[in-house]
Amino acid sequence: MTDFIKRVGTSSYEGKIALVCAHDDDALQAVSVAKKNKLADFVLVGIKKSIESIAKENNLDIEGIEIIDESDEKTSAEIAVKLVREKKCSALMKGLVQTALMMKAVLNKDNGLRTDRILSHVGFCMLKDGQEYFITDAAMNIEPNVEAKKCIIKNACDVANALGYEEPNVACLCAKEYYDEKMLATVHAKQLQELYLSGEITNCKVSGPLALDNAVSKEAAICKGITDPVAGNANILLCHDLDTANVLYKALIYMSESQTGSVIMGASCPIILTSRADSWDIKLNSIFLASKIASFRHL
């Protein structure tokens, strides 16, 4: 059992994850391990015959997991969303379905899982030295404005709360640690800190502009004379845009020895939307992360 699973795994939770188009090798492999370790349970929506033959070929134990036989992609997504609406499932996971198609079912105004929030991606990274960070938004919003960033912060706070951070420290990352009107990231960061100070953003501490070194290293913050309580103590790393968050999250996955998992937040349940290129570990971690969040909400 990895450190990530030890940290994130929830053995007592009985909520289920609805897997959309479950006839997917990778996803089923993660499902069988999660089930085996009693760390998550599932409802598989997809082509029953294919699901069973994949399980047989790969020697995967999916005994006892409910299967809803459905061959149409769109209908599979709709069924899974309905399971969540009816509280039969508490998280959604992408199998062999086009992302856009699944998200359309999620965002459907009448029968979807919309809330008053926008959707955003939250990556949870455990560094080799034990430090933990929530990185956002590496997958959904290209160039979020301040209003969108307020939502992105809330979504990340929900994940941090589930992992025990009652009032997480949010660093609004920029290339520099001071306001520069020529750099939009610093303009947004200043506005977000002001919104926090005026009480419009709550349940967390927000600081910015901060550069990554000042956000994660107390020494670096002290060197630059930054005394802000978030500096050197950041939990949530709010990146300026998709380019920045994507590169940061992927650097931790591919260029350090971090353990990571991620979820999409902002809908009425956490959504597991891993990429084809993601390792099997990351897929499993993301399942545990979603279960943890669903379990926390259930409490």
Place this chain on the structure above:
Amino acid sequence: MTDFIKRVGTSSYEGKIALVCAHDDDALQAVSVAKKNKLADFVLVGIKKSIESIAKENNLDIEGIEIIDESDEKTSAEIAVKLVREKKCSALMKGLVQTALMMKAVLNKDNGLRTDRILSHVGFCMLKDGQEYFITDAAMNIEPNVEAKKCIIKNACDVANALGYEEPNVACLCAKEYYDEKMLATVHAKQLQELYLSGEITNCKVSGPLALDNAVSKEAAICKGITDPVAGNANILLCHDLDTANVLYKALIYMSESQTGSVIMGASCPIILTSRADSWDIKLNSIFLASKIASFRHL
């Protein structure tokens, strides 16, 4: 001796580094170690009395290093630049001088170190697993356009050449690995690849859009069906803007176990412009990197 110094250190080179406002604890400490290991030589421009007392207090051996006594910051910078123009020094280093003031002397149209290129920052990172990457531009250009990025690539190639990469692979990093007109990074990346294919960018291979995973991991590239020769084999990671490059470079410094050093390129000599918050290691590594580049040019 660290892996970085083993990789980058040049013992046979006799070029000197001009240190601007050398009355600086941190800089002098790096100077004394570099000198002791015969890995670089210096000319110290600054307040002689202060330089000598700092050396004495910190037990630093600066015996035999030339000192030019000058108390004025601006004049110190001008003297150091002149030493490079007269080929008495082959690299420039920032001591206790304001960056803007030093760069003004470098960029002076009549007596500076201008070339036909813009200045840009190149970070060299050695990951724990031995992989090496050149990251650019984490410090100089806020939102470079395609023309500027052509120069930034050339500057990074000069550093890569000095470290033995004759025709480095340049990945134009984006959040996605395909063209999307809504994402400027992918528009630039496509244009840069076209300029390379038409022969306007030479002495390297350029590919983009690539996401960081496809750039550094062959497995991830294969998963996404990318067969480009740069994919999974990138040496130079060209980031879209300052926010992105800064966060990537700092993530490798502060959130992985990489060894790093950096230089400013594009002037007639490499410039060492480390930050107050940089560790002593990084300062030393940057000195070696600049020496290596100067030595390579000298060949």
